[in-house]
Amino acid sequence: MTATVPDLIPHPAPAAAPLLTAEGVTVRFGGVTAVKNISLAVRPGEILGLIGPNGAGKTTLFNALTGFVRPSAGRVTFAGRDVTHVQPQARAKMGMARTFQVERPFEDLSVLENVLVAAFLRHRGRVAEDRAYSVLERVGLADRATQPASQLNLARRRRLELAKALALEPRMLFLDESIAGLNPPAQQEMVALIRTLAQGGLGVVMVEHIMHVIMSLSDHVICMAFGELLAEGHPQAVATHPDVVRAYLGDDHD
């Protein structure tokens, strides 16, 4: 009779199903193919960084994922549903929230009221107010709740932009250059905040030009150039990939 050998080798937990997928997404503007046949997957709690030189197609891909641009070909799914042709607002209600590169709060409304506008898409009355306030606490703006949005500095405007997205209670967050332009301490605070949100289970797609931010935050990086996938994988592997180095520095630096 053979003794049962205890299973001492830890098995990794099975990977969660992707929350967001893109399959062969292509976007053409007239004669320009801004995004060519890009596929990706983001799981809950995972941060995907999109990088690439100017004009690479990052924003266009980001807009195709969030519904602000219609793909010419390919498919986008969220939580197992085909959302390729779903409008941005309907996607937001489904749990896909985005921030904008140029933040655009209602300047005359208070910080809390700005977040309430988003919270009202999910809840009514007192519940919406409580949710909005707790989101402000989460992003460190609770002490500014009654201040007009117009009085916020850039770092706080970015936090307000994030708070508006979080008030939608998303499962997937799309961040369009949330960190560029901030001073180093504010960058660090934003990095810590985004990391905490992902650890809480949010999937994140971020377009960001600051390389060290992308490198430290992302679990997975996609580098594009001329609309195409140049390299993808672990941040360090992508950053040192010869094609990526060439795309950023130009062929003169070979």
Ligand SMILES: Nc1ncnc2c1ncn2[C@@H]1O[C@H](COP(=O)(O)OP(=O)(O)OP(=O)(O)O)[C@@H](O)[C@H]1O
């Ligand atoms: N609405 C549009 N109409 C026509 N061409 C467009 C449109 N939007 C983007 N493009 C073109 O698509 C290509 C990709 O642009 P996109 O803005 O997606 O790149 P990007 O990687 O986000 O660049 P950047 O880092 O400079 O923001 C560029 O050649 C751009 O000129």
